[in-house]
Each structure stands twice: as structure tokens, then as C-alpha cells.
Amino acid sequence: MDFFIGHYNYWIVILLMMVxxxxxxxxxxxxxxxxxxxxxxxxxFFLYISMSTVEGGxxxxxxxxxxxxxxxxxxxxxLTAIVVGVATTALALALVVRIKESxxxxxxxxxxxxxxxx
Amino acid sequence: MIDIVVxxxxxxxxxxxxxxxxxxxxxxxxxMLFGIFSLLSAGLFVVMDAPxxxxxxxxxxAGISTVLMLATLxxxxxxxxxxxxxxxxxxxxxxxxxxxxxxxxxxWDMPGFGDPDAPTQTHVAxxxxxxxxxxxxxxxxxxxxxxxxxxxxxxxxxxVVFTAGVAVLLLIGGKRSKTSTKVKHERGQDEA
Amino acid sequence: MKPxxxxxxVSKFLIPLIIIFALYVQFHGDFGPGxxxxxxVIFSAAIxxxxxxxxxxxxxxxxxxRLLRILASLGVVIYAGVGVVTLLxxxxxxxxxxLASTQIAGQHLGILLVELGVGxxxxxxxxxxxxxxxxxxRE
Numbered sequence: 001m002d003f004f005i006g007h008y009n010y011w012i013v014i015l016l017m018m019v020x021x022x023x024x025x026x027x028x029x030x031x032x033x034x035x036x037x038x039x040x041x042x043x044x045f046f047l048y049i050s051m052s053t054v055e056g057g058x059x060x061x062x063x064x065x066x067x068x069x070x071x072x073x074x075x076x077x078x079l080t081a082i083v084v085g086v087a088t089t090a091l092a093l094a095l096v097v098r099i100k101e102s103x104x105x106x107x108x109x110x111x112x113x114x115x116x117x118x
Numbered sequence: 119m120i121d122i123v124v125x126x127x128x129x130x131x132x133x134x135x136x137x138x139x140x141x142x143x144x145x146x147x148x149x150m151l152f153g154i155f156s157l158l159s160a161g162l163f164v165v166m167d168a169p170x171x172x173x174x175x176x177x178x179x180a181g182i183s184t185v186l187m188l189a190t191l192x193x194x195x196x197x198x199x200x201x202x203x204x205x206x207x208x209x210x211x212x213x214x215x216x217x218x219x220x221x222x223x224x225x226w227d228m229p230g231f232g233d234p235d236a237p238t239q240t241h242v243a244x245x246x247x248x249x250x251x252x253x254x255x256x257x258x259x260x261x262x263x264x265x266x267x268x269x270x271x272x273x274x275x276x277x278v279v280f281t282a283g284v285a286v287l288l289l290i291g292g293k294r295s296k297t298s299t300k301v302k303h304e305r306g307q308d309e310a
Numbered sequence: 311m312k313p314x315x316x317x318x319x320v321s322k323f324l325i326p327l328i329i330i331f332a333l334y335v336q337f338h339g340d341f342g343p344g345x346x347x348x349x350x351v352i353f354s355a356a357i358x359x360x361x362x363x364x365x366x367x368x369x370x371x372x373x374x375x376r377l378l379r380i381l382a383s384l385g386v387v388i389y390a391g392v393g394v395v396t397l398l399x400x401x402x403x404x405x406x407x408x409l410a411s412t413q414i415a416g417q418h419l420g421i422l423l424v425e426l427g428v429g430x431x432x433x434x435x436x437x438x439x440x441x442x443x444x445x446x447x448r449e
Contacts, residue, residue, distance in 0.1 A: 002230070003230070005122060005126075005230075005231070006229075006230025006231050006232075006233070007225060007226075007228070007230065007231070008126060008129070008231070009125070009129065009231045010225040010228060010231075011222060011225070012129040012130075012132065012133055014218055014221045014222055014225070015133050015136075015218070016132065016133065016136055017218075017221070018214045018215075018217065018218040019133075019136045019137060019139075019140055020136070021213075021214055021217070022140060022210055022211070022214045023139070023140050025210045025213070025214075026207055026210035026211075027140075029145070029196075031145055031148075031149075031187065031190060031191065031194075031196075032145070032148065034187075035139060035148060035149070035152050035187070036139075036140075038152065038179075038183065039136050039139065039152075039155070042155070042156070042159050042175075042179070045159075045171070045175070046159070046162070049163060049166050049168050049171060050166065050231055051228075051236070051238055052166075052168070052238065052239075053166045053167055053168075053231065053232050054167075054232060054233075054234050054239055055232035055233070055234060057167055057234075058167060059167045059168070059169050059343070060167075060247065060258075060259040060260055061169075061257055061258050061259065061260075061341075061342065061343070062247075062250070062251050062257040062258075062259065063257070068234070069247050069259070070166075070167040070168065071238055071239050071243040072243065072246060072247070072259040072260050072263055073242065073243055073246065073263065074238075075168050075170055075171050075260045076260055076263045076264050076268060076271075078168075078171050079170060079171060079174055079260070079264065079345075079347065080264075080271060080272070080275045082171070082174050082175055082178055082179075083174070083178065083275055083278075083279060083347050083432070084275060084278050084279075085178075086178045086179075086182055086183055087278055087279050087281075087282030088282070089183055089186065090182075090186055090282055090286055090439045091282050091285050091286060091289075093186050093187065093189075093190045093443070094285070094286045094289040094290050094439075094442070094443070095289065096190055096194065097190055097193050097194065097289075097290055097443070097446065098289055098290065100193070100194040100196070105196075106194055106196055169343035170343045170344070170345065170348070173335075173343055173344065173348045174347055174348050174351070177348055177351040177352055177355065178347075178351055181351060181355050182351060182354070182355070182436055182440075185358060185440065186439065186440070186443060189440070189443040189444060189447075190443065192447060193443070193446055193447055253413070253417070254414065254417040254418075254421070255414035255415075255417055255418055256340045256341075256417070256418070256421060257340065257341055258339060258340055258341060258342065258343070258344075258345075260343075260345075261339050261340055261344075261345050261421065261425070262421070264345065265345075265420075265421040265424045265425055266406060266417055266420065266421055269393075269404045269424065270404065272389075272424070272428065273389055273390065273393070273404070276385065276386055276389055276427070276428055276431050276432075277386060279431060279432055279435050280382055280383070280385075280386050280431060280435060282435065282439070283382055283434070283435035283438045283439060286438065286439045286442050286443075287379075287438060287442060290442050290443065290446050291438075291442040291445075
């Protein structure tokens with residue numbers, strides 16, 4: 001039971017990762033692929049933050065009377081990762097807008113057809 | 119005890135939301151569900167003692183990302199995903215299943231959630247927790263590490279954000295040109 | 311009664327509060343959760359709310375696009391500039407201890423300037439991206 005509670009976090013992280021991966025590789029709509037990629041990213045953030053918590057610890061801000069702190073290093077890494085993730089998502093959405101303007105559709109197989117029929 | 123129950127419940131909601139995102143076909147509803155997903159993950163980050171990360175995830179995920187996706191939806195005017203044709207979801211499911219099984223096998227040996235003797239908590243982290251205030255005078259250790267100890271990485275991150283802004287400006291910042299409609303007309307006349 | 315009257319009144323009340331909160335998060339990032347990134351995104355959220363309720367033209371009047379491009383570059387220049395200043399004062403690149411007389415004062419000043427640069431740049435870039443997306447729809 002302890003093992004289950006101790007590792008439940010990691011299994012949900014793997015489930016989210018696989019759901020995101022499945023959305024990216026098996027759905028044809030471009031916006032849905034981008035959302036799947038975001039789900040994948042958030043699951044990786046959970047993996048790191050789960051590894052950094054300490055039982056009975058507090059947030060890593062030095063205050064009086066607190067002795068056990070959570071590990072601050074993964075927080076720094078994930079902060080950077082979140083901002084880089086939103087930059088990537090914004091760029092991907094701009095590309096989707098341009099694809100729609102030039103092909104007239106955002107379904108992947110229709111775009112392939114138009115490309116290969118020239 | 120109540121911490122564990124909240125943790126388990128929120129993670130279960132997160133999993134259910136993500137499965138719902140895969141299965142639905144109405145793009146507007148999917149984007150709204152993505153906003154809920156982001157809010158739930160921000161709440162989970164607070165429960166896991168990471169307020170800076172929760173702040174950023176709530177502001178960026180449920181704020182900026184959702185707004186940009188709605189703007190893209192309005193620009194592409196395409197509210198329903200075409201339902202996937204019967205082209206065999208078995209291969210993606212098999213790939214995903216095998217990868218998931220391999221990852222679960224990999225987590226078997228990992229230290230349990232919240233273990234204070236895990237290797238991540240005992241080496242470098244202890245140096246930062248003990249020396250952040252004497253060396254930099256800033257109580258928020260995350261800010262001290264982000265801006266002072268690992269300042270180069272933050273410089274790179276600001277450069278990445280700036281580059282993304284420049285790239286979006288190049289792609290869709292200018293005036294809408296007429297060439298896109300002209301090219302489609304020429305292509306239509308070539309095939310006719 | 312104008313349409314969207316409730317939205318107009320409530321957002322006129324909320325937008326200054328959101329901007330004050332963004333400034334609070336920026337400058338108290340040393341003592342509580344917060345910092346440059348969160349403050350920049352919250353500030354841009356206030357301006358996006360204004361653009362959504364009052365129209366894109368009204369928002370572009372208060373913050374013109376040329377100013378946003380200058381601000382985005384200014385943030386990166388402030389950050390890299392702090393590093394160059396520490397080089398000129400004799401330390402390593404981005405070694406804040408040489409900025410003031412004591413090490414702790416120097417670190418405080420360096421972290422404050424650097425987070426300011428980050429906040430300005432992130433706010434400007436988020437607004438650039440939003441205005442680019444929203445301005446594409448109208449011909």
C-alpha cells in the first residue's frame with residue numbers, strides 16, 4: 001500500500017505522457033496536436049515537481065520556525081521550462097494560422113493531398 | 119493524510135480531463151477543457167509546495183495559452199475536428215502501450231513520493247538551502263537560484279522569449295498580403 | 311443601456327488592481343513567491359483584458375506597437391547590460407557582488423535589475439504576440 005501511494009504520482013505522470021503522445025501521433029487536426037504536446041509538457045513538469053517534494057516540508061522560502069524545505073532546484077528548472085513551452089506554443093499557433101491561409105485547411109491528410117497533387 | 123487524499127483526487131481529475139480531451143471532437147470544448155487542465159495542475163503544484171511554479175503555470179497556461187488558442191480558432195474558423203477515419207488506431211495504441219509499460223518498469227525503483235532521504239534532497243539542494251540567505255540576502259531561494267546562482271540560464275530564457283516574439287511578428291505581424299489568395303487562384307487555373 | 315455595460319464597469323474597476331498586483335509580484339519576488347516572469351504575464355493579462363472588452367484599437371492607442379518592440383528589446387538589453395557593467399567594474403560576467411559596496415547589497419541590486427529586465431521583456435513579448443494574432447483577423 002505504501003508502495004502504491006509512493007508511486008501513484010509517477011504512474012499518473014506516465015498516463016498523462018502517453019495520452020499526450022497518443023494525441024500527437026494519431027489525430028490529424030493541427031490544433032489538437034498542439035494541445036497534446038502541451039499535455040505532454042505538463043506531465044513532465046509533474047514528474048520533476050513530484051521528485052522535489054519532501055514529506056512535511058514547506059515551500060522553499062526561508063521563514064522563521066520552518067525546518068524542512070522542499071528542494072528548490074527543480075522549481076527553477078520547471079519555471080524556465082513553462083515559459084519556453086508557451087513561447088513554442090505561440091510560434092506553433094502562428095504557423096497553424098499561416099498554414100490555414102495558404103492551404104485552406106488544418107487537417108493533416110488534406111494538407112498532404114494538396115502537397116502531393118501538385 | 120488529507121494531503122494524500124487531495125493529491126490522489128486532483129491527479130485522478132487531471133487524468134480524466136486529459137482522456138476527455140483526446141476523445142472529444144469539438145475544438146472549442148477541447149480548448150476550454152485545456153484551461154481546466156491547466157488550472158487543476160496549478161492547484162496540484164500548490165499542494166506539492168511549489169508556489170512559484172503554480173503562479174507561472176496558472177498565469178501562462180490558463181491565461182496566455184488559452185487566449186492564443188481561442189484566437190487561432192477564430193482565425194481558422196474551424197470548430198470541429200474531422201473524426202479520424204478508420205485508419206487503424208491500433209498502431210499508435212501499440213506504440214503508446216509499449217512505451218508506457220517500459221516507463222512504468224523504469225519507475226519501479228524510484229524513491230517514493232516525499233521521501234526525505236532520496237538522493238535529490240541530500241546533495242546539492244542542501245547547499246542552496248543553507249547558503250542562499252548568507253550569500254545573497256534573498257529569502258526566496260527560487261529567485262536567488264534563478265537570478266543569481268543560475269543567472270546564465272535565465273539570460274538564455276529571456277533570449278528565447280524575445281526570439282519567439284520576433285518570430286511571431288515575422289509570421290503574422292505584417293499586413294495581410296494578397297499573395298495567398300492570388301497563389302490559390304493561379305493554382306486553380308492551372309488545374310482547370 | 312449600452313451593451314456590455316456590466317463588462318465595461320467591472321473591468322474599469324479591475325484593470326488598475328491587476329496592474330498593481332503585477333507590480334507587487336515583480337518587486338516582492340525576493341520575499342515571497344513571484345518574480346519577473348509571473349509579473350510580466352500578469353501585466354500583459356491586464357492589457358489583454360482591456361483589449362477584449364474595449365476593442366483592439368483602444369488598446370493599441372494606449373500601448374502602440376512601436377513602443378512594445380522597443381520595450382521587448384530593452385528588457386534583454388537591461389539583463390545583458392548588467393552583466394557587461396559587472397565586467398567593466400572588475401568582476402566576472404553577471405557577478406553581482408561588485409555592483410555595490412557589500413556583497414549582499416550588490417546581490418540585491420543585481421537581482422532587482424535583472425528581474426526588472428525579465429519582467430519588461432516578457433510583458434512586451436506577450437502583448438506583441440496577442441496583438442499580432444488579434445490584428446490578423448481584421449483586413
